[in-house]
Amino acid sequence: KAGVTQTPRYLIKTRGQQVTLSCSPISGHRSVSWYQQTPGQGLQFLFEYFSETQRNKGNFPGRFSGRQFSNSRSEMNVSTLELGDSALYLCASSLGGPLAYEQYFGPGTRLTVT
Amino acid sequence: GENVEQHPSTLSVQEGDSAVIKCTYSDSASNYFPWYKQELGKRPQLIIDIRSNVGEKKDQRIAVTLNKTAKHFSLHITETQPEDSAVYFCAASKSSSASKIIFGSGTRLSIRP
Numbered sequence: 001k002a003g004v005t006q007t008p009r010y011l012i013k014t015r016g017q018q019v020t021l022s023c024s025p026i027s028g029h030r031s032v033s034w035y036q037q038t039p040g041q042g043l044q045f046l047f048e049y050f051s052e053t054q055r056n057k058g059n060f061p062g063r064f065s066g067r068q069f070s071n072s073r074s075e076m077n078v079s080t081l082e083l084g085d086s087a088l089y090l091c092a093s094s095l096g097g098p099l100a101y102e103q104y105f106g107p108g109t110r111l112t113v114t
Numbered sequence: 115g116e117n118v119e120q121h122p123s124t125l126s127v128q129e130g131d132s133a134v135i136k137c138t139y140s141d142s143a144s145n146y147f148p149w150y151k152q153e154l155g156k157r158p159q160l161i162i163d164i165r166s167n168v169g170e171k172k173d174q175r176i177a178v179t180l181n182k183t184a185k186h187f188s189l190h191i192t193e194t195q196p197e198d199s200a201v202y203f204c205a206a207s208k209s210s211s212a213s214k215i216i217f218g219s220g221t222r223l224s225i226r227p
Binding site: 031033035042043044045048050055056058090092094096101102103104105106107108 | 148
């Protein structure tokens with residue numbers, strides 16, 4: 001099976017702009033979670049989508065949003081970018097059912113905000 | 115709130131020796147504890163996990179132990195090799211929000227030749 005893929009791999013944006021990141025899960029996986037990784041804050045949970053619905057949410061401001069399509073692909077959007085949004089954004093997919101905990105990560109999108 | 119603490123933040127061991135990384139969690143409802151290895155510039159990879167109904171799990175040179183009473187869990191790597199050098203993350207989640215994984219801050223493990 002192909003692994004989790006993310007596009008684009010690198011992005012440079014200017015403060016105030018918005019950005020959309022994409023994640024394609026492993027075939028058959030219905031859950032997609034998003035994480036932000038920074039040197040200072042480590043790996044932090046943003047949100048999770050399952051069957052096109054947000055099922056879990058972390059403690060990030062409303063500028064961070066997401067959605068999931070019927071084929072389980074997910075997008076994450078960040079509006080009004082701030083310098084502090086510079087990070088590696090990772091998505092992870094899992095089967096999503098009860099007790100199906102194992103998550104598999106994509107390679108990440110490196111976002112730089114200038 | 116939910117929190118996972120991880121120690122040490124850096125660890126250097128001689129090749130062939132053992133390495134131990136320790137974590138504590140705050141949410142007593144947590145029942146799934148994965149460990150991820152992240153090599154430089156690469157994605158985190160699941161190396162081993164343990165569920166709360168098990169006290170210990172082993173996979174070749176890697177083992178994880180869980181003490182539910184103390185809310186502690188640990189990763190043990192024996193006979194360390196250069197390819198074990200990486201950042202290791204412990205994590206916890208619970209069945210009511212299984213896909214919301216709370217990560218520890220990471221341990222940078224270096225293997226000295």
